[in-house]
Amino acid sequence: MSEAAKSCLIQKLSHYVTLDQTSLENLAELERDERIFKRQDEVYQGGERNANLYVVKRGWLYSYTDLMDGRRQIVEIHHPGDIVGFPDIAFHETTTVLRAAEDVCLCPFPKVALKKVFRDAQQLSALLFTLSIRNQVILIDFLRAMGRMSARERIAYLVLDMLARLRIANKSVTDTFNLPLNQTEISDILGLTNVYVSRSFTALEKEGLIERYNGTIRILQEARLAEMCDFFDRHSDLDTAWFPASNT
Amino acid sequence: MSEAAKSCLIQKLSHYVTLDQTSLENLAELERDERIFKRQDEVYQGGERNANLYVVKRGWLYSYTDLMDGRRQIVEIHHPGDIVGFPDIAFHETTTVLRAAEDVCLCPFPKVALKKVFRDAQQLSALLFTLSIRNQVILIDFLRAMGRMSARERIAYLVLDMLARLRIANKSVTDTFNLPLNQTEISDILGLTNVYVSRSFTALEKEGLIERYNGTIRILQEARLAEMCDFFDRHSDLDTAWFPASNT
DNA sequence: CGCGTAGTTGAGACCATTCAAAGAGAGTGG
DNA sequence: CCACTCTCTTTGAATGGTCTCAACTACGCG
Numbered sequence: 001m002s003e004a005a006k007s008c009l010i011q012k013l014s015h016y017v018t019l020d021q022t023s024l025e026n027l028a029e030l031e032r033d034e035r036i037f038k039r040q041d042e043v044y045q046g047g048e049r050n051a052n053l054y055v056v057k058r059g060w061l062y063s064y065t066d067l068m069d070g071r072r073q074i075v076e077i078h079h080p081g082d083i084v085g086f087p088d089i090a091f092h093e094t095t096t097v098l099r100a101a102e103d104v105c106l107c108p109f110p111k112v113a114l115k116k117v118f119r120d121a122q123q124l125s126a127l128l129f130t131l132s133i134r135n136q137v138i139l140i141d142f143l144r145a146m147g148r149m150s151a152r153e154r155i156a157y158l159v160l161d162m163l164a165r166l167r168i169a170n171k172s173v174t175d176t177f178n179l180p181l182n183q184t185e186i187s188d189i190l191g192l193t194n195v196y197v198s199r200s201f202t203a204l205e206k207e208g209l210i211e212r213y214n215g216t217i218r219i220l221q222e223a224r225l226a227e228m229c230d231f232f233d234r235h236s237d238l239d240t241a242w243f244p245a246s247n248t
Numbered sequence: 249m250s251e252a253a254k255s256c257l258i259q260k261l262s263h264y265v266t267l268d269q270t271s272l273e274n275l276a277e278l279e280r281d282e283r284i285f286k287r288q289d290e291v292y293q294g295g296e297r298n299a300n301l302y303v304v305k306r307g308w309l310y311s312y313t314d315l316m317d318g319r320r321q322i323v324e325i326h327h328p329g330d331i332v333g334f335p336d337i338a339f340h341e342t343t344t345v346l347r348a349a350e351d352v353c354l355c356p357f358p359k360v361a362l363k364k365v366f367r368d369a370q371q372l373s374a375l376l377f378t379l380s381i382r383n384q385v386i387l388i389d390f391l392r393a394m395g396r397m398s399a400r401e402r403i404a405y406l407v408l409d410m411l412a413r414l415r416i417a418n419k420s421v422t423d424t425f426n427l428p429l430n431q432t433e434i435s436d437i438l439g440l441t442n443v444y445v446s447r448s449f450t451a452l453e454k455e456g457l458i459e460r461y462n463g464t465i466r467i468l469q470e471a472r473l474a475e476m477c478d479f480f481d482r483h484s485d486l487d488t489a490w491f492p493a494s495n496t
Numbered sequence: 497c498g499c500g501t502a503g504t505t506g507a508g509a510c511c512a513t514t515c516a517a518a519g520a521g522a523g524t525g526g
Numbered sequence: 527c528c529a530c531t532c533t534c535t536t537t538g539a540a541t542g543g544t545c546t547c548a549a550c551t552a553c554g555c556g
Contacts, residue, residue: 065388065392067392067478072396073391073395073396087381087388088385089487090379092487095388096388112490115491118370118377118492125373126366129366129377130337132377133338139387139391140323140343143387143394144313147436147439148321182501184502191394191396193546195503195504195547196543196545197503198504198505202503202504237340239340242299242362430534430535443513443514443537444512446535446537447536449535
């Protein structure tokens with residue numbers, strides 16, 4: 001795997017701050033192992049006593065929870081360069097199920113590896129903390145979308161959010177991206193039904209706001225979409241000024 | 249203010265881990281100043297360049313955002329002993345508005361004070377990190393409620409969550425608590441309308457699940473409420489085993 | 497070709513909303 | 527003590543956005 005010369009985790013983190021030597025060494029340890037999962041595989045179930053976190057090397061995944069009667073809610077989508085599992089380190093058991101949306105490659109590492117990070121790598125600690133908080137803000141934005149937006153507005157929000165995330169990782173992304181989720185999965189993200197996702201997508205398309213060819217989304221009128229769902233990009237900008245001085 | 253002999257922040261944190269000397273000293277610095285705000289006062293607006301965080305000493309507050317057309321979503325409720333403003337330290341500008349639900353007392357401290365915490369107090373850093381992540385899980389639970397639950401189920405979820413939070417801070421809380429929010433505010437938490445909150449509350453009361461006397465909620469059938477909204481208490485239990493060793 | 501999965505479309509039902517009005521307290525001033 | 531206002535809650539009736547159920551279409555694959 002020589003394309004890992006520069007891992008996408010390091011690449012993503014470097015977008016926000018120049019990593020010092022200690023941080024780089026600690027990060028390298030998190031990406032030592034590798035495991036492959038196939039589309040629809042479940043990496044872990046909810047309620048497991050599993051104590052691993054995962055760096056995403058390749059492919060999309062998502063975390064979801066079920067209600068007892070089968071209703072499902074997808075609560076986060078994971079892209080290459082993300083660290084998966086933070087929400088679970090605060091608890092003894094995993095709170096969600098992690099599933100591969102397509103074929104993926106993950107680097108598992110034990111929860112206790114963070115102990116070393118927090119002891120030795122202050123810069124990296126602060127960065128991980130900040131990113132975890134950024135995630136929280138993104139969740140809050142989603143909460144707002146779920147609580148107060150119509151189906152069409154939510155879909156607008158989702159595609160803009162995805163586009164913003166992909167642009168961080170890959171500067172060449174402009175207005176088109178591949179969406180490896182079916183409409184049932186999208187409905188479970190947005191708190192809708194697959195039927196209504198279909199109707200809403202069709203409506204957006206008829207208005208000339210987006211275009212679709214099997215699995216690919218093209219944003220035609222980004223500004224109008226952003227306006228209809230009051231979108232704000234949380235991905236590009238991060239305040240790192242309060243970080244402790246890096247130890248070289 | 250001599251009841252601050254043991255602050256409710258320290259009390260709350262001590263619930264999860266025995267704080268070492270360094271942690272205690274750092275915490276004391278965060279609670280040096282005090283400011284009073286009156287019911288409905290806005291501590292800060294969204295989009296401000298404000299770089300303060302706040303420890304809640306007394307009273308409830310909440311953070312909310314508005315959509316452009318006036319729709320509102322309350323995204324977090326803050327109780328005594330909480331630190332308010334974490335979601336904003338990742339960004340240059342505040343992302344939400346902070347409003348006092350009743351008369352409150354806050355301890356403001358600057359964002360950069362965290363720099364010292366992360367440099368000197370590893371135990372406290374890890375704890376703050378963990379609590380921030382716990383918050384994220386709580387948000388995820390709420391997201392699930394918003395996406396997949398009916399109005400009555402959401403209200404059940406809200407009151408059970410509040411009860412669980414209050415029990416951490418005050419062991420004497422059993423089945424009754426004061427709710428200093430009106431139905432419009434509750435509807436803005438749950439993504440409903442004030443009218444439907446009223447109807448749903450009345451329905452729950454008629455079924456004998458809860459009772460209300462002006463502003464006070466009493467849980468009559470906690471088990472049945474928990475079952476109808478698949479409630480899980482995230483407040484009582486936290487995994488601190490991975491924390492770095494405390495420096496005495 | 498047949499099969500399975502995913503997306504589309506239609507009709508009817510339902511949960512929650514909107515708009516409107518009435519009732520219940522709490523506080524104020526005369 | 528009463529009239530008045532203000533805020534909050536409750537209730538009714540009509541509307542509407544989204545869901546449910548079901549059938550149909552499109553596509554990829556063995």
